[in-house]
Amino acid sequence: MAMNCSEVKHLIHLDVGDDLRAEEDLQLSSHMEQCSDCRSYHAGMSSAMALLLTLRDDPAMVVDSVNTKSVWPSLSREIQRRKASPRVTRKFNLQVVALSVCSFSLAVVTMVQSLSSMRDYRDPAGFVPAQTVFNQSQTPQTKMLQFRPGVNDDPSAVRTALLPHETPVWLPQSF
Amino acid sequence: MWTMSESDAEDQAIESEDSPENGGVPSESEVRLVHAARNGDNDAFGELVQRYERRVLKVIRRFIPDLEMATDLVQESFLRAFERMDQFDPSRRFGPWLFRLAVNLTYDHLRKVRRRGRWALFTDAGEDRAPDPAVSDPRRDLDLSQEVQVVLAEIPEAYRTVLILRDLEGFCTSDVAAVTDRSEATIRWRLAEARKMFREAWERRERRADKARLVQRDT
Numbered sequence A: 001m002a003m004n005c006s007e008v009k010h011l012i013h014l015d016v017g018d019d020l021r022a023e024e025d026l027q028l029s030s031h032m033e034q035c036s037d038c039r040s041y042h043a044g045m046s047s048a049m050a051l052l053l054t055l056r057d058d059p060a061m062v063v064d065s066v067n068t069k070s071v072w073p074s075l076s077r078e079i080q081r082r083k084a085s086p087r088v089t090r091k092f093n094l095q096v097v098a099l100s101v102c103s104f105s106l107a108v109v110t111m112v113q114s115l116s117s118m119r120d121y122r123d124p125a126g127f128v129p130a131q132t133v134f135n136q137s138q139t140p141q142t143k144m145l146q147f148r149p150g151v152n153d154d155p156s157a158v159r160t161a162l163l164p165h166e167t168p169v170w171l172p173q174s175f
Numbered sequence B: 001m002w003t004m005s006e007s008d009a010e011d012q013a014i015e016s017e018d019s020p021e022n023g024g025v026p027s028e029s030e031v032r033l034v035h036a037a038r039n040g041d042n043d044a045f046g047e048l049v050q051r052y053e054r055r056v057l058k059v060i061r062r063f064i065p066d067l068e069m070a071t072d073l074v075q076e077s078f079l080r081a082f083e084r085m086d087q088f089d090p091s092r093r094f095g096p097w098l099f100r101l102a103v104n105l106t107y108d109h110l111r112k113v114r115r116r117g118r119w120a121l122f123t124d125a126g127e128d129r130a131p132d133p134a135v136s137d138p139r140r141d142l143d144l145s146q147e148v149q150v151v152l153a154e155i156p157e158a159y160r161t162v163l164i165l166r167d168l169e170g171f172c173t174s175d176v177a178a179v180t181d182r183s184e185a186t187i188r189w190r191l192a193e194a195r196k197m198f199r200e201a202w203e204r205r206e207r208r209a210d211k212a213r214l215v216q217r218d219t
């Protein structure tokens, strides 16, 4: 199968580092015989590769065996130290979290319940009908329901505001 | 496109300095040492360290030239290997696995340095950065390998790593694949691209240097 120049260039990039397989090598050679562009590209790639390879034996990178000590002595001490006092593995304690979540939700539920029972006794608008006297047979709760504005709007009822220190007369003793 | 099923038999493999190359199979002595090290034999692990440490140091210094820092990373790599010996598959060669730990730790370190640099109020200007011969004082005589080093640093990390491991450190492509956790086909493709990138970067630098010389001659 004939290859185009861009496919051949891929082979050239591999060829300059001796990374071609036998069949690829054949394909490359047969294309280059006929293509001067690819021949000159190959020459340029070879020079670039030769430049790169100057780093291979760069004296700055050569590890001097005399001056470079082995890491084993200090590594071995570190391993011994870790064996002697194994690192405390810190495990995430789910129980603590579960317990906290439970108590928090319990607290929230209790708060909501007590708030709603408070609302049952207190007119949210702070008003109570002035001329309402409930008879003894009625429980404060049933009376409350009757006096709630919107629930039992009696147009004849005159509402006066309660001052903060005043207690509605119909409140139960225990409140 | 390119089928890459065969392994490169003539390639150099990742082996310790004194052990012979033997393709994808670990040497007998290495199997023994690894087995003993996995069973808690510190001396056996010490021998593995001494077999590989210089090559690991050389690879790390391709990314982090500072000898002290690179040595610390070598030690850290072996410490990690020691801690994870039970995860190592003893039917495989120790080298690629070890180099993978070392390269990953090196990447982590470089990332940390970059992050620190980004958030630091003051940065050490010029430190850890190779000199730029095309734009710096042309009277300063930089040797060729320094210039090549600068060009190499321009190549994106994933490609540069392949170039370093294959062309500078002589790993075979299947070992580069094992170290970088990529398929061999990917590595061959990256290798070709990386060499092309290097050539293009070098040519750009040459053009810039030519232009700078012309400007200097005219003034």
Ligand SMILES: [Zn+2]
Binding pocket: A004, A005, A008, A031, A035, A036, A037, A038
């Ligand atoms: Zn062509």
